[in-house]
Structures are given as structure tokens and as C-alpha cells.
Amino acid sequence: MLKLEARPQPSKLMSLASPVLALAITVVIGVLLFALLGKEPARGLQMFFWEPLKSAYALSELALKATPLILIALGLALCFRSNVWNIGAEGQFILGAVFAGGVAMQAGPDTGRWIVAAILLAGVLGGVLWAAVVALLRDRFNANEILVSLMLVYVAEMVLSYLVYGPWKDPQGYNFPQTISFLDATKIPRLFTGLRTNVGLLIALGMVGLFWLFLFRTYAGFQLQVGGLAPQAARYAGFSARRSLWVALLTSGGMAGLAGALEAAGPLGQLTPHVPVGYGFAAIIVAFVGRLHPGGIVFASVLMSMFYIGGELAQSRLGLPKSITGVFQGLLLFSLLACDTLIHYRVRWQASAAQAALAVHGQPTTEKKAA
Numbered sequence: 570m571l572k573l574e575a576r577p578q579p580s581k582l583m584s585l586a587s588p589v590l591a592l593a594i595t596v597v598i599g600v601l602l603f604a605l606l607g608k609e610p611a612r613g614l615q616m617f618f619w620e621p622l623k624s625a626y627a628l629s630e631l632a633l634k635a636t637p638l639i640l641i642a643l644g645l646a647l648c649f650r651s652n653v654w655n656i657g658a659e660g661q662f663i664l665g666a667v668f669a670g671g672v673a674m675q676a677g678p679d680t681g682r683w684i685v686a687a688i689l690l691a692g693v694l695g696g697v698l699w700a701a702v703v704a705l706l707r708d709r710f711n712a713n714e715i716l717v718s719l720m721l722v723y724v725a726e727m728v729l730s731y732l733v734y735g736p737w738k739d740p741q742g743y744n745f746p747q748t749i750s751f752l753d754a755t756k757i758p759r760l761f762t763g764l765r766t767n768v769g770l771l772i773a774l775g776m777v778g779l780f781w782l783f784l785f786r787t788y789a790g791f792q793l794q795v796g797g798l799a800p801q802a803a804r805y806a807g808f809s810a811r812r813s814l815w816v817a818l819l820t821s822g823g824m825a826g827l828a829g830a831l832e833a834a835g836p837l838g839q840l841t842p843h844v845p846v847g848y849g850f851a852a853i854i855v856a857f858v859g860r861l862h863p864g865g866i867v868f869a870s871v872l873m874s875m876f877y878i879g880g881e882l883a884q885s886r887l888g889l890p891k892s893i894t895g896v897f898q899g900l901l902l903f904s905l906l907a908c909d910t911l912i913h914y915r916v917r918w919q920a921s922a923a924q925a926a927l928a929v930h931g932q933p934t935t936e937k938k939a940a
Contacts, residue, residue: 573914591904617879634874637828639773639850644824646861651817652797656746657718659849660725661696665826666833668695673755696826706817769831
């Protein structure tokens with residue numbers, strides 16, 4: 570029989586191999602899922618793993634999807650490394666979009682391109698303020714940051730709905746719940762003519778480098794990680810747990826708000842009730858698949874973006890439900906958590922008592938007793 574046996578030391582090899590193994594398991598289960606749904610498995614896999622890569626336009630869309638995931642996941646990785654569980658990045662993303670949209674709607678025909686910087690700063694401010702609510706309640710009243718940040722997601726959705734159905738509703742929008750379309754001066758500059766990839770991608774990649782330097786080459790980053798790994802040791806060393814809490818949450822909120830601003834003033838171009846698309850929740854999976862490392866987060870974001878695009882293609886071309894994207898995301902997270910067990914445990918074959926007795930004495934234990 571198979572048995573899990575604790576390893577003397579966590580396996581570094583399995584720590585690196587676990588995400589790859591989890592992806593392989595997800596693909597295998599996905600093939601079975603396509604077959605059960607009556608679809609050709611090869612065609613289904615093509616939607617997820619080839620179509621998002623086959624042309625310059627497809628790669629541009631892939632980068633567009635990956636940009637907010639990278640930004641949000643970087644902030645979440647900082648939180649998780651600090652043992653601060655910010656689950657409400659989706660709400661901070663929405664508030665960032667709301668703040669950015671509010672600034673974008675102030676633009677007029679004579680407004681210059683400087684307003685793009687103001688829009689991005691407003692988005693960061695929106696995310697920071699929303700995360701500050703979580704930090705304040707955790708710091709002052711010891712409230713659980715998981716529940717508070719998660720509940721604030723629904724509050725943020727209500728705020729967005731109130732604005733687009735109420736005071737910010739476009740009077741010329743045929744009664745649709747949406748704001749006016751943002752002027753061209755407020756749009757995030759694109760990198761290539763004819764493609765939708767914008768400078769948000771460069772910002773995200775720059776942030777990857779900054780977070781790597783902060784986490785692994787600065788004393789402040791070292792303090793945050795010690796506080797997460799060994800709180801008692803951090804207190805003994807004089808590291809401030811309160812400061813770590815505030816820095817982690819505000820940074821994470823700012824990154825989610827920046828992602829919201831890039832989305833609102835980028836591909837969306839206006840605010841609608843459909844601003845929240847689950848990037849804040851998907852980024853949690855991205856952070857863990859990327860092993861909370863800035864470099865790993867880039868690869869995990871690309872993978873998650875392929876799931877998003879593949880799900881949309883499977884919906885339109887194969888007639889599969891929209892929820893197929895969430896199914897693949899859930900499968901990947903479930904497989905990763907299962908494979909992570911092998912970091913601390915190894916699978917060993919252990920013979921049962923009857924088999925052991927048969928091997929030693931030549932007959933099962935029960936027969937020996939009867940004799």
C-alpha cells in the first residue's frame with residue numbers, strides 16, 4: 570500500500586516541480602472533461618494552449634490579460650510572504666478603476682496627455698484607501714483581514730453599481746448602466762499600432778524588477794519576510810509587526826488599484842458593471858503558482874491569461890459554457906495544493922502486515938495462527 574512519509578527536509582526539487590506537475594494534471598483532467606462534454610480533446614487543448622500564441626495579435630491580447638494579473642499578484646505575494654492574507658484584491662482593483670474613471674471623466678477637449686499620469690495615480694490612491702480600511706480594522710480591532718478584505722469586495726461592487734446606475738450614468742447612453750466613453754487623451758498609450766498592448770505591460774515588468782530588489786536585496790524586504798516566516802523571531806529582533814502589516818496591505822492595495830486604472834483607461838475606456846472580471850481572485854492562484862516569486866509570477870500570469878483567452882475561445886467556437894475558465898483555474902489550484910504535499914512528504918510503498926508475514930514465513934498471519 571502507498572503511504573506518505575515525512576521528509577527530513579523540504580524538497581527543493583519538488584518545490585520547483587510541483588507547479589509543472591500541477592499543470593500536467595490539469596491538462597489530463599481537462600482532456601477527460603472535454604471528452605465527457607462530447608468535444609474533441611485535441612480541439613479543446615488547441616483553444617487553451619495554441620490559439621493564444623499563434624499570432625502577433627494573439628500575443629498582444631495575452632499580454633493585455635497578463636498585465637493586471639502580474640501587478641495584483643506581485644502585491645499579494647508581498648502580503649502572503651508577510652503572513653498577511655489579503656483576499657480582497659478584487660475590491661481594491663474595482664476602487665482603483667473607480668478613482669481612475671473619476672479623473673478620466675474630468676478631461677476636456679483641451680486636456681493634454683499629462684492626465685494619464687493623474688489617472689494612474691488616482692487608481693493607486695483608490696486601491697491604497699480600500700486596503701487601508703482592512704489594515705486599520707486589523708491593527709486597531711484585530712479584525713480578521715481575510716473576512717474584512719473579502720467583504721469589502723462586495724461593497725466595492727455596490728459602489729461601482731451605484732455610480733454607473735446613478736450619478737455617473739451617461740445621459741446619452743440609451744439608459745445602459747455605463748459612464749461616458751473616456752476621451753482619447755485619457756487612454757493608456759499603446760505600444761504597437763493595430764495592437765491593444767499598452768505601456769501597462771512595461772510598467773508591470775518594471776514592477777517585477779522593483780519587487781525582486783525589494784524582497785531579496787533590501788533590509789525592509791527582509792524584515793517583512795522574517796515577520797511572515799517566524800513572527801516570534803521578528804519580535805525578538807525588534808521588527809515592527811504593525812509596520813509590516815501596513816506596508817504589505819497598502820502596497821498590495823496600490824498595485825491592485827494601479828491594475829484597475831490601467832484596465833479602466835485601457836481596454837475598457839469607460840466604467841460599466843462589468844469592470845470586475847475576477848482578476849483579483851485569479852491573482853491569488855497566480856501568486857501561489859509563481860511560488861510568491863516575482864519571476865515565477867510572470868510565467869504564472871501568462872499561463873492564467875491563456876486560460877482566460879482559451880475559455881473565451883472555447884465558449885465561442887466549441888459552445889462550451891463560460892464557466893470553463895473558472896473550472897481550469899480551480900483545477901490548477903487544486904492540483905497545485907495536492908502536489909505541494911510532496912514538498913514535505915514522499916510517497917513510499919509499504920507492504921501490509923499479511924504481505925509482510927507471507928514474505929517472512931511463507932504463509933499469511935491468520936493461517937499461521939490457525940495452524
